[in-house]
Amino acid sequence: MLSVIIPTNGVEQPAVATLAALVPGAAAGVIREVLLVDRAGTDVIERVADVAGCDFLTSTGSRAAAMAVGAKAARSSWLMFLHAGAVLDAGWIEETQQFVQRVSTSDRPRAGIFRYARSPYDEAGFRDGVKHLLRKVSGPKADQGLLIARDHYERLGGHADTRGAEARLLRQLGRAERTMLRSRIMMVA
Numbered sequence: 001m002l003s004v005i006i007p008t009n010g011v012e013q014p015a016v017a018t019l020a021a022l023v024p025g026a027a028a029g030v031i032r033e034v035l036l037v038d039r040a041g042t043d044v045i046e047r048v049a050d051v052a053g054c055d056f057l058t059s060t061g062s063r064a065a066a067m068a069v070g071a072k073a074a075r076s077s078w079l080m081f082l083h084a085g086a087v088l089d090a091g092w093i094e095e096t097q098q099f100v101q102r103v104s105t106s107d108r109p110r111a112g113i114f115r116y117a118r119s120p121y122d123e124a125g126f127r128d129g130v131k132h133l134l135r136k137v138s139g140p141k142a143d144q145g146l147l148i149a150r151d152h153y154e155r156l157g158g159h160a161d162t163r164g165a166e167a168r169l170l171r172q173l174g175r176a177e178r179t180m181l182r183s184r185i186m187m188v189a
Contacts, residue, residue, distance in 0.1 A: 005070030010040025014085030064165035112147035114185035142166035
């Protein structure tokens with residue numbers, strides 16, 4: 001059904017946290033493949049990919065370039081981009097299935113973005129409250145994940161290897177072409 005693309009920086013713990021949250025989706029048949037795209041050039045993520053049964057790719061350049069490499073190698077008609085350390089809450093599987101089905105039968109292309117939630121392990125201070133408020137006002141950020149049909153992604157030009165490419169792709173979608181999903185996403189690392 002969908003390919004998950006996770007760019008990494010050679011650090012095991014964030015990648016493993018994200019992969020652990022995806023296991024129920026793979027068991028439910030929602031995930032066809034997971035592609036770990038490492039930018040660090042170490043063998044740490046290659047071992048993680050081998051143990052987890054993921055595809056392993058390497059990329060030099062920005063995180064957006066790594067996402068483009070993963071999208072090019074992906075075999076599914078739907079793509080999900082997640083940062084290493086992103087953990088989806090339990091309701092993401094059913095909502096993702098419904099979203100994909102609804103958009104697939106519609107004549108309007110749309111992309112799904114997960115609702116940001118602060119990690120319950122973070123200490124909440126005034127600064128965190130301001131950051132959370134700014135996030136709500138300014139719109140979605142790249143670390144909230146992206147669920148998009150491959151053909152729509154390609155029509156938009158995908159991820160370019162330039163500074164700010166992830167944010168640029170979200171801006172290209174605009175409010176009319178994106179849906180804020182109910183499922184939450186947290187960054188744990």
